[in-house]
Amino acid sequence: MEFPQSPAGLRTTPSWLLNQAASHATRLIGEGFAAHDLRGYHYRLLAALAEDGPASQADLGRRCGIDRSDVVAAINDLAGRGLVVRAPDPADRRRNVISLTDAGADEARRMGQTVDRVQRDLLAPLSTSEGEQLTRLLTRLLEHHSRH
Secondary structure, eight states, X not given: OOOTTOOXXXXXXHHHHHHHHHHHHHHHHHHHHHTTTOOHXXXXXXXXXXXXXXXXXXXXHHHHTOOHHHHHHHHHHHHHTTSEXXXXXXXXXXXXXXXXXXXXXXXXXXXXXXXXXXXXXXXXXXXXXXXXXXXXXXXXXXXXXXXX
């Protein structure tokens, strides 16, 4: 295994390897989403709405880990494309509730298919069981470090 311009001491460190793999994953998913003319935060919002139904902008931002100002910009973009609608919350007129349109649900599904394809591309050198094991191990790492 040879990595260009990488000191030998780094090539066996998990942190460096994870960082390099994450860089490749980020590039692959970015290229995949570019085919939709959308970005990762758009998908996070669409997927959250598809999974959990309408939500306030603030709740969406918290659930998706997106800053409030970025949520507003992303929702404006999605609304401009006819993928979501923003309406006043009947229970609190100061809040907006965001809902998927039929076109938004279709786009969320297509983007989900892109995510699936990217995962297959990313994990191509691994067997199915190795890919599942990697996912379990990464999940365990993230759960541990998220608690601290």
